């Protein structure tokens with residue numbers, strides 16, 4: 188019986204010691220040639236994931252949805268999206284994962300539903316419908332404009348006037364994603380119920396979409412001009428978010444020993460422990476945005492410096508503290524590709540820099556989340572025109588900014604080519620055949636033409652590939668408790684090109700040295716650090732004698748040393 192899957196027999200904090208791999212099902216593997224990835228496609232690739240060595244799959248939404256935002260708009264929480272397969276396919280996939288020793292976490296999207304969800308269909312019918320209070324309805328301002336000045340992340344107002352009842356409903360994201368009203372205890376009970384449904388099937392936990400947004404500001408006052416630039420800091424600060432999460436922990440998560448990772452957009456480092464301090468009983472960990480948004484002003488690409496990146500890592504580690512736990516990620520389905528973002532995706536340095544980033548990702552005091560394709564060093568896509576994009580966010584911003592003349596088209600396109608979420612959403616590159624082996628049909632989103640060089644089949648054959656480097660790092664992490672739990676110390680926070688940190692657990696000490704640039708350099712170790720040997724590097728190190736104090740670092744060299 189599937190409940191045997193329950194994780195309650197395990198050590199309480201089992202999720203600290205795993206490596207998690209994110210699957211974006213639409214783009215992972217298409218098993219039936221309709222151009223859309225599906226659950227049977229995932230099942231068919233479990234040997235590949237096993238070979239990589241990951242422990243847990245995080246599956247982006249697989250629920251029934253009209254796909255206004257690729258499944259982050261759920262129509263039925265208890266159905267599988269028809270394009271992805273059936274519930275029988277899901278059960279079979281879960282069973283096969285179990286056989287491979289892989290756990291599954293699913294995406295809990297409960298700040299909002301689809302406007303096609305049965306609750307919303309009811310809610311919008313009349314002001315006295317029993318489901319009216321499942322969502323957030325308000326009268327317009329006296330002049331007929333929206334109730335307040337809240338913006339939607341996907342362009343325009345966060346309010347939509349619904350003609351049937353003459354009131355506005357709130358949507359932080361697309362108009363097809365109305366926000367649920369968590370003040371209503373019936374809504375909370377529904378969410379608990381649907382969580383039980385998936386946990387009883389045997390999933391090991393949840394990634395929780397924009398979870399800090401569930402509690403709204405009392406009275407919904409207008410944002411100030413400063414707040415308008417970053418509404419997420421207001422949206423994530425409702426007064427009841429911690430009460431809701433504590434209820435959810437005590438009523439559901441705890442009894443299943445389920446893991447939870449909250450997407451904490453708008454949560455500052457100071458607030459992070461409120462979510463993750465185990466003594467409070469809320470979430471296992473959160474995704475912070477300090478690293479992936481280091482060089483972003485909304486859709487604009489800005490510059491980043493290594494000291495700023497290192498400061499973000501130090502803050503994340505500090506926020507986790509002794510009683511919390513952190514996540515490590517460089518990419519997901521909302522971000523550009525890791526190697527294009529923080530590495531160098533030119534042919535000369537792509538592989539080596541992708542391996543250096545893998546070293547960074549997998550040696551933090553945090554649970555690593557590896558996004559599909561990053562284990563191959565997949566790159567951003569060469570987008571040209573707005574038609575090349577699928578993303579609702581790009582099209583919304585295009586209408587709001589470019590079509591109104593506020594931002595020149597060329598300027599918008601230049602930035603969004605580097606920042607668009609679609610960079611991570613192009614299909615997996617399995618082999619050098621048509622459409623990278625992702626589908627035998629026409630892919631829903633174009634495959635990157637560089638699949639001819641960058642693909643899984645070629646990398647599986649090549650022991651020096653980016654894939655095998657990830658595999659070695661994962662294996663090393665698994666057998667080295669100091670790399671999981673050891674104290675983190677940045678030994679040189681100001682250096683402009685070298686990221687060097689130690690991980691220490693009792694008398695076991697490691698030093699990670701990353702040359703995050705194409706310039707070779709000599710690096711003098713601070714006193715008190717004594718190298719015993721190199722444990723793993725990305726194929727660029729020239730070997731180092733025990734006790735060396737001066738390291739000659741090759742371009743993009745990344746080496747893990749054991750210290751004496």
Ligand code: TEU
Pocket residue numbers: 256259260296340360396397450452520521580
């Ligand atoms: O993302 C929410 C989020 O805060 C941003 O990263 C968002 O993608 C946007 O770029 C802000 O400008 C989550 C999901 O990860 C995302 O895919 C969904 O579109 C969104 O929530 C709505 O469910």
Ligand code: CA
Pocket residue numbers: 217218219220221222223224225270
């Ligand atoms: Ca398919």
